[in-house]
Amino acid sequence: MIRVLVVDDEAMIRTGFRHILECVDDIDVVAAVSGGSAVRTARETRPDVVLLDIRMPDVDGLTVLAELRRLPDPPVVAMLTTFDMDEYVATALREGASGFLLKDTDPEQLPYSLRSLAEGGVVLSAKVTRTVVDGFLDTEPYGPATAGVARLTDRERAVLMLVADGLSNVGIAERMHLSAATVKDHVSAVLNKLEVGSRVQAALLAERAGLLREAAPPAEGR
Incomplete structure (x- = not known):
């Protein structure tokens, strides 16, 4: 419940x-x-x-x-x-x-x-x-954070794009054929690299970086 x-x-x-x-x-x-x-x-x-x-x-x-x-x-x-x-x-x-x-x-x-x-x-x-x-x-200092997208691995970028699509850890795990625990670790790594405090901020940053307009990267990243 x-x-x-x-x-x-x-x-x-x-x-x-x-x-x-x-x-x-x-x-x-x-x-x-x-x-x-x-x-x-x-x-x-x-x-x-x-x-x-x-x-x-x-x-x-x-x-x-x-x-x-x-x-x-x-x-x-x-x-x-x-x-x-x-x-x-x-x-x-x-x-x-x-x-x-x-x-x-x-x-x-x-x-x-x-x-x-x-x-x-x-x-x-x-x-x-x-x-x-x-x-x-426009009101947040997202220049450095946007640059942080370049530090993401292919798999982390894939996770970020699915976060931006609104998927939960379980939903991402099912989509990428990973365990929920592994996805949780990837999400934590994404938030740390982007220097943001929440999934919503990460999702908005993905939009700012243009990731949502890209083709989804492969799940078998680094």
Whole structure:
């Protein structure tokens, strides 16, 4: 079971997400709370994934994100928003957000997104505009990090491209016929060489470096 905590200031939104997710056999909504109760509830319920409103009146969603990521066993956090907010994206990514979902995400797509997040995948809503992505890249010192792509082995480049496609470690392992443990090691090496702190940042960097426009490199790299 994937344990999910929903954090939003609007009761209607919380109820809607709970109703959608409780119809899914492998997802357990452990709680649905407002921002002020988020960190305490996360400590008590220990969710695998938190869906967190990026902007709330009672507490800043980015502050909650930072506190959640400092927990001893931090959950995966995806930010919820009703519209693209360029000024919040860079901070959320630096604080370790694993994805962005709009609140009007297709209910049928939501469980798939949560499964991907729980397995370590990257989730960026299709409606997160090019402006938001480009805005983040333009505000971050990614020149040296982009140069780090050249230090990746062929296999690490293949892993990075699959990370950018949103695949989890398990999904990458299946695609490349490797063990999940080996993929985890490759992902760690990629993040270290690119000098980034999360899979989402690595995915955006792959876009900046033009890797997503290349043909997929062979899995049998160095």
